[in-house]
Each structure stands twice: as C-alpha cells, then as structure tokens.
Amino acid sequence: MKILSVISGLGYGGAESQLMLIAAELSRRGHEAVVYLLTDHAPRIAALQAAGVEVVVDRKRSRLDLAVVRRLRAFLRSRRPDVVHGYLFDGNWYATVAALGLGVPVLCAERSSDYRLSRAQWLAHWPVRPFVSGVIANSERGRVQARALFGLPDRHAHVVWNGLDLVGIDRRLAATRPDPRTGFFGRSDIRLAVLVGSFNEAKDQLLAIEVIRHLVGLDPRWRLLLVGASFGDRLEYANTVADASTRYEAAVRDRIAAAGLGEHVRLAGQRPDALELIGAADVLLSTSRREGSPNVVLEAMAAGTPVVATDFSDIARLLPQPWQVVGDRDPLSLAQAVLKVHACRDAVAAEQRQWVESHATIGTTVDALLRLYAAYGRAPAAPVHQTTPGA
Numbered sequence: 001m002k003i004l005s006v007i008s009g010l011g012y013g014g015a016e017s018q019l020m021l022i023a024a025e026l027s028r029r030g031h032e033a034v035v036y037l038l039t040d041h042a043p044r045i046a047a048l049q050a051a052g053v054e055v056v057v058d059r060k061r062s063r064l065d066l067a068v069v070r071r072l073r074a075f076l077r078s079r080r081p082d083v084v085h086g087y088l089f090d091g092n093w094y095a096t097v098a099a100l101g102l103g104v105p106v107l108c109a110e111r112s113s114d115y116r117l118s119r120a121q122w123l124a125h126w127p128v129r130p131f132v133s134g135v136i137a138n139s140e141r142g143r144v145q146a147r148a149l150f151g152l153p154d155r156h157a158h159v160v161w162n163g164l165d166l167v168g169i170d171r172r173l174a175a176t177r178p179d180p181r182t183g184f185f186g187r188s189d190i191r192l193a194v195l196v197g198s199f200n201e202a203k204d205q206l207l208a209i210e211v212i213r214h215l216v217g218l219d220p221r222w223r224l225l226l227v228g229a230s231f232g233d234r235l236e237y238a239n240t241v242a243d244a245s246t247r248y249e250a251a252v253r254d255r256i257a258a259a260g261l262g263e264h265v266r267l268a269g270q271r272p273d274a275l276e277l278i279g280a281a282d283v284l285l286s287t288s289r290r291e292g293s294p295n296v297v298l299e300a301m302a303a304g305t306p307v308v309a310t311d312f313s314d315i316a317r318l319l320p321q322p323w324q325v326v327g328d329r330d331p332l333s334l335a336q337a338v339l340k341v342h343a344c345r346d347a348v349a350a351e352q353r354q355w356v357e358s359h360a361t362i363g364t365t366v367d368a369l370l371r372l373y374a375a376y377g378r379a380p381a382a383p384v385h386q387t388t389p390g391a
Contacts (some may be wrong), residue, residue, distance in 0.1 A: 001373055002032040006072070006095040007023070007088060009041035010048065010055075012228075012270055013198065014295040015087050015111045018162050018365075020044065024051035025165075036075065036104040038068060038090055060090075064124070075259035081105060082377035085136070089121060096128045101160050105376040110146035111136035113313045114290040115202075117149075118240075125149070133376050136369070138162050138293040139314040158372055162293045163365025164356060169302050173279045180280050184266040185223050193338060194305075196227040196274050196296040198290070199249035200241075203228075207287040207310070209255050209265065210331035214263055215338060222338075224261075224285070226252070227277055229270040263362045264355040279303035282345070287329075288312045298360050301352035306341040308334060320351035 003026060010016050019035065026033040034054045037045075043056055056075065058068050076084070076099055084106045086095035092108040099106050117125060129149070135158040137143035147157035162340050181188050193212065197203035205226055212224040230242070230249040271277065274296070278284055283298040284300035286309040295317060300307050309315050319325055324341060326333045341348055 001083065001370070001377060002034070002079065002081040003083050003085060003373060004034045004036060004037045004076070004079065004095075005085045005087060005091075006038070006098075006353075007040045007086075007091040008060075009037055010044045010385075011041055012044070012242070012272070012274065013160075014292075015109070016044070017295050018287045019087055020048050020053075021163065021165055021362045022366060022369065023048060023053045025362050026370075027052040029366070031370075032081075034079065034081070036072060038094055052203075063090075063120075069094060069098050073102070074101055076104055080104070083107065083373045085373075087111070089117075089125075092132075093124055093128065096131050100128075100131055103132040105117065106131065107376060108135045108146070110133050110135055110142040110149075111292045112202075112290055113137075113139060113141040113145045113292060115145075134158065134372070136372060137161050139291075140317075141313045142292045149196045157181045160365055160368045160372070161360055162295055162298055163360050163362035164295075164298055164302050165362050166302055166357065169275065169299065172275055173303055173315055174190060175276075177273070177276050178279070180225060180277050181223070184225055184268065185263075189221065190223045191219065191283075191342065192219045192225060192281045193224055193283045194225045194227060195285045195287065196278065196279055197286075198228045198245060199230040199252060200245045202289050202291070204287045204289050204310075205252045206255055207329060207331060207334075208285055209252065209261065211285065211287065211334045211338070212264055213259050213261060214335035216261070218335060218339060222264070224265045225268055225277065225281070226265065227268045227271050227274050227335060275303065278305055281305050282342055283308055285338065286310065286315070287332070287334070291315070293318070298356060301360075304349040304353060306345050306348045307352065308337045308341055310334070318355065320355060321348060324348070 005019055023035055037057045038058055038060050040057050040059050048055055048328045060068050076235055084095045084099055084104055086092035096106050109382040132150050133147040135150055136158050137146050140159055143157050143159045181190050195208050215222040230245040278300050284305050284307045286297055291312050297307055309325055310329050311325050316325045326337050
C-alpha cells in the first residue's frame with residue numbers, strides 16, 4: 001500500500017515517536033510509507049530516512065498557510081496514496097483540506113482526550129469534518145471524544161494502541177551509559193523519579209513539584225528529573241500554545257525556587273536519551289491531566305521502571321496495580337504511591353513488561369493499522385505480519 005502520513009514536525013513528542021515507529025515498520029514490510037512535514041522542525045529526520053522512509057519537508061509561515069495546502073494537494077495528485085493519515089490537529093486539518101475532491105480517504109488521528117478545541121480551532125475544524133473518512137484513537141476515551149468531535153458513526157471510530165519496538169528498547173538499555181544520578185545531582189546514593197513531557201498545563205509539572213516536596217519530607221533521598229522543554233521558538237509565526245508553554249516552564253522554575261527544592265529537582269531539557277533516563281530511574285512519575293496512550297508510560301513499562309500516575313484517559317487499563325493510579329491528584333497520595341511501588345519494584349516491573357509484550361508491540365499496532373488502511377483504502381493490504389511477544 002501507499003500510505004501518506006501528515007504531521008507538523010519530527011520532534012520528540014509521543015505522536016512523532018509513534019509515527020516514526022509505524023512508518024519504519026510499514027517500510028520494513030514493503031509498503032510505501034511517506035511522511036509529509038508541515039514545518040522544518042525535524043531534529044529526528046535522519047533516523048526516519050535511515051529506516052527507508054521518504055520524508056517531505058514543507059514550511060508553514062502561518063497557522064493557516066494556504067500555500068502549504070496547495071503544495072500538499074499537488075503532492076497528493078502526483079503520488080495518489082491509498083490512504084492519508086493525519087496526526088495532531090494541524091496534520092488532521094491540512095490532510096483533510098488538501099485531499100478534498102481527490103477521492104483519497106483521510107483518516108485522522110486522536111492522540112489525547114478530555115480537551116476542548118480553541119475557538120480558532122473549532123472554526124477551522126467544523127466545515128471540514130464531514131470530509132473525514134474515519135478516526136483512529138490510541139485510547140478508548142480518545143475514541144469516544146473523537147467520534148463526537150468529527151460527528152462520525154461508531155463504526156468509523158477506531159482504537160489502535162501505541163506500540164513499541166521492544167528489541168530496539170532492550171538494545172539501547174543494554175548499552176553502557178553514565179548514571180543520571182551522578183550526572184544531574186552529583187551523587188549516586190539517591191532515589192530518582194523522572195517525569196518526561198513538554199512543559200504545559202496538561203502535563204502538570206507543577207503537581208510533580210508538590211509530589212517531590214512531600215517525597216523529600218518522607219525520605220530525603222528522593223530527587224526529581226524533569227525531561228522535556230517548552231515549545232520555545234520553533235515556529236516562525238505567533239503561536240499561543242508555544243507562548244503558554246514558555247510561561248508554564250517559567251512558572252515551574254519559580255515554584256522550584258519558592259519551595260526551596262533547587263537541590264532536589266533538575267530540568268534536563270529536551271533529550272534524545274529520554275528512554276535511557278527512564279530506564280535508569282527508580283520510578284516514572286506521570287502527573288498528566290489529559291493524554292491518550294502515553295508513549296513514555298509504555299516505555300517505562302518496557303524498560304522495567306515502575307510507574308505512578310494520575311488518573312487520565314485509559315491509564316488504569318495499562319498499569320497492573322490499581323493503586324499505581326491516584327485518582328484524586330493529591331500530591332501526598334502520589335508520594336505515598338511512589339514509596340509503595342518502589343518497595344515492590346521487581347514484581348510491578350515484571351507485570352508491566354508482560355502487559356507491553358502482550359498488547360503494545362509495534363508489530364501488533366501495525367497489524368491493526370493495516371487492517372484499517374485496507375478497509376478504507378483504494379488497494380488491498382498485504383497479509384499482516386505475524387509477531388511473537390517482544391518481537
């Protein structure tokens with residue numbers, strides 16, 4: 001099949017990471033996988049190209065750039081993909097508009113849940129939603145939201161879990177690497193919690209600061225490493241989301257200073273070795289308000305790092321012990337859950353890994369996607385790839 005995926009860029013977010021794995025696996029199986037980027041923010045482009053995936057880089061100069069729509073439409077005319085798969089709001093919108101009247105089915109991705117579109121987003125979304133063929137969410141809660149958002153019948157709203165390359169993860173984690181405890185905190189006798197995510201209200205790093213404040217009170221050995229950054233100046237045009245992210249990071253820094261936690265919290269910035277940092281941690285802490293199926297949680301489960309999370313989306317379906325999910329978002333309750341999961345680390349880690357092997361390999365994910373691409377697309381898919389757990 002010819003599958004064209006459309007997304008804003010190739011940064012280090014969960015959607016970008018998942019798209020890269022999917023496109024690489026499609027290419028490995030002999031399908032023609034092409035990724036069309038709406039911006040030139042693509043620090044990971046070389047890795048995707050090395051996997052045999054064609055990447056086309058465009059350059060939006062405004063939030064609504066009709067020149068990009070025309071170029072993408074011309075690309076669709078020339079390449080005639082069997083399916084177009086959009087990712088995130090901009091990828092969904094540009095893919096749908098560019099494909100109007102061309103007879104190419106468009107599948108939109110839903111990567112989160114429990115959110116509201118801004119007024120500007122809603123005005124852009126409303127007139128084009130009748131032209132979407134279907135939506136693919138990475139969580140059941142996201143599927144319900146997407147079905148309502150796009151006004152689709154139930155049969156056109158689907159769930160495909162995120163998938164991981166377990167062989168690649170195991171290979172990376174087996175390599176010798178420096179201890180982040182010493183690297184970031186200057187001592188090896190600490191207990192390390194890691195939170196990974198861009199700075200924004202949805203990830204709620206401010207709650208994580210309160211959790212570590214309680215943890216330090218219960219056990220002064222605990223430290224918190226925040227991996228990620230604000231959206232910063234990635235775009236050439238004004239963007240309220242990026243501005244809000246920058247302000248939120250400043251608020252996190254201010255809160256760390258006001259709480260006197262400068263020796264207990266470090267901001268690592270955007271890191272290509274986030275997986276290795278997760279694998280070296282004692283606990284992955286996820287304080288999100290809303291998510292879909294978070295890659296970093298799955299990566300921690302695969303890496304043998306116990307997870308403690310707030311209650312969002314389908315997280316309770318992923319984690320083996322109900323007490324790993326703290327529903328009331330109380331920082332003391334989260335701190336106590338961290339201590340509990342650390343005390344039974346090995347047992348929880350084994351259960352987490354087993355769940356990923358059974359439900360969240362990239363082979364399983366691509367099998368499910370190919371069935372949907374074949375159902376919606378203009379050409380039949382090849383037989384699905386048979387995988388074994390961990391493959």
